[in-house]
Amino acid sequence: MSLRRLILAAVLSALVLAGAAYAQPKNGVVRPSGETKLPPRELGSQLYAGNCSACHGIDGSGQRTPRKTTEGIEGQGPSLRGVGARSVDFYLRTGYMPISEPDEQPVRRRPLFSDLEIRALVDYVSSLPPPGPPIPKPHPERGNLAEGYELFTENCAGCHQVAAQGGVTTGARVPPLTDASAVQIAQSVRIGPYLMPRFSERQISDEELDSIIAYAELAAKEPVDEGGWGIGHLGPITEGMVTWYFAAVVLVLVCLMIGRRLRA
Amino acid sequence: MIRRTVNFLDSRTGAVPFLRKSLRYIFPDHWSFLLGEIAMYAFIVLVATGVYLTLFFEPSLAETTYTGSYKPLQGLAMSEAYRSAVELSFDIPSGLLMRQTHHWASNIFVAAILMHLLRVFFTGAFRKPREITWVIGLLMLFATLLEGYLGYSMIDDLLSGIGLAIGYGVALSLPVVGANLTLGLWGGPFPGDPAFESRMYVAHVFLLPILIGTLMAGHLALVASRHHAQFKATKRATERKLVGMPAFPAQVPRSLALMFATVAVLFLLGGLVQINPIWQWGPFEVSQGTNGAQPDWYLGWLIGSLRLVPGFDVTIGDYTLIPNPFWGGALFPLVVMAVLGAWPWLERRFGGVRGFHNILDRPRDVPGRTAFGFAFFTWVALIFLAGSADRATVFFGLDYESQVVFFRGAVIVAPIVAFFVTRRICRELKRGEEIGVDKERAEEEAEEEAQEAEREKEPAPA
Numbered sequence: 001m002s003l004r005r006l007i008l009a010a011v012l013s014a015l016v017l018a019g020a021a022y023a024q025p026k027n028g029v030v031r032p033s034g035e036t037k038l039p040p041r042e043l044g045s046q047l048y049a050g051n052c053s054a055c056h057g058i059d060g061s062g063q064r065t066p067r068k069t070t071e072g073i074e075g076q077g078p079s080l081r082g083v084g085a086r087s088v089d090f091y092l093r094t095g096y097m098p099i100s101e102p103d104e105q106p107v108r109r110r111p112l113f114s115d116l117e118i119r120a121l122v123d124y125v126s127s128l129p130p131p132g133p134p135i136p137k138p139h140p141e142r143g144n145l146a147e148g149y150e151l152f153t154e155n156c157a158g159c160h161q162v163a164a165q166g167g168v169t170t171g172a173r174v175p176p177l178t179d180a181s182a183v184q185i186a187q188s189v190r191i192g193p194y195l196m197p198r199f200s201e202r203q204i205s206d207e208e209l210d211s212i213i214a215y216a217e218l219a220a221k222e223p224v225d226e227g228g229w230g231i232g233h234l235g236p237i238t239e240g241m242v243t244w245y246f247a248a249v250v251l252v253l254v255c256l257m258i259g260r261r262l263r264a
Numbered sequence: 265m266i267r268r269t270v271n272f273l274d275s276r277t278g279a280v281p282f283l284r285k286s287l288r289y290i291f292p293d294h295w296s297f298l299l300g301e302i303a304m305y306a307f308i309v310l311v312a313t314g315v316y317l318t319l320f321f322e323p324s325l326a327e328t329t330y331t332g333s334y335k336p337l338q339g340l341a342m343s344e345a346y347r348s349a350v351e352l353s354f355d356i357p358s359g360l361l362m363r364q365t366h367h368w369a370s371n372i373f374v375a376a377i378l379m380h381l382l383r384v385f386f387t388g389a390f391r392k393p394r395e396i397t398w399v400i401g402l403l404m405l406f407a408t409l410l411e412g413y414l415g416y417s418m419i420d421d422l423l424s425g426i427g428l429a430i431g432y433g434v435a436l437s438l439p440v441v442g443a444n445l446t447l448g449l450w451g452g453p454f455p456g457d458p459a460f461e462s463r464m465y466v467a468h469v470f471l472l473p474i475l476i477g478t479l480m481a482g483h484l485a486l487v488a489s490r491h492h493a494q495f496k497a498t499k500r501a502t503e504r505k506l507v508g509m510p511a512f513p514a515q516v517p518r519s520l521a522l523m524f525a526t527v528a529v530l531f532l533l534g535g536l537v538q539i540n541p542i543w544q545w546g547p548f549e550v551s552q553g554t555n556g557a558q559p560d561w562y563l564g565w566l567i568g569s570l571r572l573v574p575g576f577d578v579t580i581g582d583y584t585l586i587p588n589p590f591w592g593g594a595l596f597p598l599v600v601m602a603v604l605g606a607w608p609w610l611e612r613r614f615g616g617v618r619g620f621h622n623i624l625d626r627p628r629d630v631p632g633r634t635a636f637g638f639a640f641f642t643w644v645a646l647i648f649l650a651g652s653a654d655r656a657t658v659f660f661g662l663d664y665e666s667q668v669v670f671f672r673g674a675v676i677v678a679p680i681v682a683f684f685v686t687r688r689i690c691r692e693l694k695r696g697e698e699i700g701v702d703k704e705r706a707e708e709e710a711e712e713e714a715q716e717a718e719r720e721k722e723p724a725p726a
C-alpha cells in the first residue's frame with residue numbers, strides 16, 4: 001500500500017516537473033505584416049520594437065531597472081548603442097537573442113530570424129549612434145597552428161577545454177566550439193558574451209586571433225584522430241564508458257558463453 | 265616424440281608428478297569464476313605491450329623541440345618524455361596500436377579486477393580459509409591503481425600534469441608526514457625535480473609490475489593450494505568434496521578461449537577506438553590548464569570525493585593541521601580499503617559464522633552481507649558519479665552546483681535505502697523459494713492422493 005502511494009507520488013511529481021519544463025514561454029517572435037515589401041531599415045526598426053525593445057529600450061539605450069507592466073515584470077538588457085554590427089550579428093546568428101528571461105544564459109540554437117531579418121536588424125541597430133565596430137573578417141588560413149594552440153591553452157582552454165569541447169565555470173555552461181564559425185569566434189573573442197571575458201587587441205592581436213581560430217577550428221571540427229574513433233575528444237570519461245559498456249559487457253558475455261558446460 | 269620429450273624433462277626436473285597433478289586440478293563449473301582470468305590475461309597484454317613501449321619512450325624532462333608530423337605542435341618546446349610519446353604515436357610503426365592497446369588493457373584490467381572482487385564479495389568466497397587470498401587481491405588492486413596513475417602521469421601531457429598537481433596536493437595534505445613525503449618524492453615544490461620523472465618511470469616499469477606479478481603469483485598459488493570454492497550446484501558438492509572439471513581436457517581450452525577473446529577485444533579497441541590522444545591535450549606547462557580534466561575511470565571516485573567534501577581546513581591558529589584534500593583524496597580510499605580488507609574478520613566477529621567454508625553463498629542466502637555490500641558499493645559508485653558532474657552539466661544542462669548538493673545528500677541517503685531494500689529483496693526471494701518448495705511438495709502429495717482415490721474408485725478387474 002505505502003509502496004503504491006510512493007510510486008504514485010513519484011509519477012505525479014515527475015509529471016509536474018515535465019509540465020513546468022514544457023510550459024516555459026516559447027520564444028515566438030513578432031513580425032510586421034508584409035515583411036518583404038518594407039525597406040530594410042524600416043523592417044529592422046519594427047522587428048526591434050516588437051522583439052527587443054522590452055529589454056534593450058525603445059531607443060536601444062538599454063534598461064537598467066526592471067519595469068512593471070500589466071503582464072508582469074518586463075526584462076532589462078544592456079545598451080546596444082555602440083556595440084555595432086559585430087555584436088548584433090553574433091547574437092542573432094548564434095540564436096543567442098532574443099532570450100526570454102533577462103538573467104538566463106543565452107545559448108546557441110537555430111536563429112529565430114531569417115537571414116533577411118537578421119540583416120535588417122543588424123542594419124537598424126548599428127545605425128543608432130554612436131557607430132560601433134563592423135563584422136570582423138578573420139583570416140584563419142594565415143594563422144599558425146602551433147601559436148594558435150599555445151594561445152588557446154593559455155586564454156581559452158580553462159573554460160572551453162583544450163580540445164574545444166566545452167565545460168563549466170562558476171555560473172555558466174561553456175559551449176563547445178563545434179558549431180562556431182571563424183567569424184563567430186572572432187566576434188566572441190572581442191565581445192565576450194555573457195560570462196566570457198572580452199579580449200582587446202592589446203591582449204590578443206588580430207594576427208594572433210587568426211592563429212587561435214585556425215587551431216580552434218581544427219580542434220573542434222577536424223581533430224586529428226590518428227587512433228581511430230575519437231569518442232568525443234573528452235578523454236577519460238568516454239573512455240571509461242567504452243571500458244564498461246563495451247569491453248566489460250563483451251567479456252562477461254564471453255564468460256557466460258564458454259563458462260557453461262555443453263550438455264549433449 | 266611427445267613421450268620422449270616428457271621423459272627428457274622428467275628425468276631432469278622430476279616435474280611429471282606435479283604436472284600430472286595440475287592437469288587434474290578440478291575447476292568448479294561456473295561462468296563467474298572466469299572474471300578473474302580476464303584480469304590475468306589483461307595483465308599479460310599489459311606487460312607485452314609495455315615492453316614494446318619502453319623501447320621508444322624517453323623518461324626525461326629535458327627540454328626539446330617537436331619536429332614530428334603533428335602540425336599544431338611543430339616548433340613547440342616540450343619535454344623529451346612528451347615528445348617521445350607523441351612520436352611513438354605518429355611516427356613509430358605499430359607505436360600507436362601498442363600505446364592504445366596498453367591503455368585500454370589498463371582500463372579493462374582494473375574493471376575485471378573489480379568485477380572479480382564483487383563476485384568474491386557477494387558469494388562469500390573470502391571466508392576462511394581464503395582471507396589471505398582476499399587481502400592479496402586487494403593489495404593488487406591498489407597497486408594497480410597506482411600503477412595506472414603513474415603510467416599516464418609520466419607522459420607529461422596536459423592531463424597528466426593536472427593529475428600530478430592533484431596528487432601532489434593530496435600527498436602534501438597528509439598530516440605530519442605530508443611536507444616531507446612530497447619533498448622526498450618530488451624533490452622540491454611542484455612540479456618538482458626532473459628526477460621525479462625517472463622515479464615514476466622506475467616505479468611504473470619495474471617496481472610495481474614486479475609487485476603486481478608477485479602478488480598475482482601468490483594469489484594464484486593460494487587459490488590452487490586451498491582449491492576453488494564452489495557453489496552448491498549438485499548434491500554431490502559438499503564442503504569437503506569439490507565437483508567440477510579437470511584442468512585438462514576441460515578447463516585449459518576454455519581458459520585459452522577466454523585469453524584469445526580478451527586479447528582480441530583489447531587489440532580491437534587499441535586499433536579502432538582512440539584513447540588518450542595526448543597530441544590533442546598538448547604538453548604540460550604549470551601555468552596552463554584545461555576545463556574538464558579527468559583521471560582515468562578507476563580514479564574517478566577520488567575526484568568525486570575531492571569535489572563532494574565541503575571546503576574546510578582543520579587549523580590550529582595559523583597552522584593548517586589537515587588541509588582539505590586529505591579527506592577526499594587520502595582518507596576516503598583508505599577507509600574503503602580498510603573496510604574491504606577487514607571484512608572477512610568483521611563478518612566472523614559479528615556474523616557469528618566460523619569454521620571452514622568451501623561452499624559459496626548465493627547473495628540472497630546472506631541478506632546482511634549482501635545488503636551491506638550493496639550499500640557500500642552504492643556509496644562508492646555515487647561518489648564516482650559525482651566525479652563527472654561537470655560533463656553532465658555540459659551534456660544535459662544540469663546545474664553544476666545543484667548536482668553537488670544532490671550528491672552530497674545522496675551519498676548519505678542512498679546507501680541506507682540500498683541496505684534496507686536489498687535486505688528485503690533477499691529475504692523475499694528466500695521466502696519465495698521456501699514457499700515454492702513447500703508448494704511443490706504439497707502439489708505432489710495432492711496428486712498422489714488423487715491418484716490413490718482414483719485407483720480405489722476403479723472397479724476391481726473381474
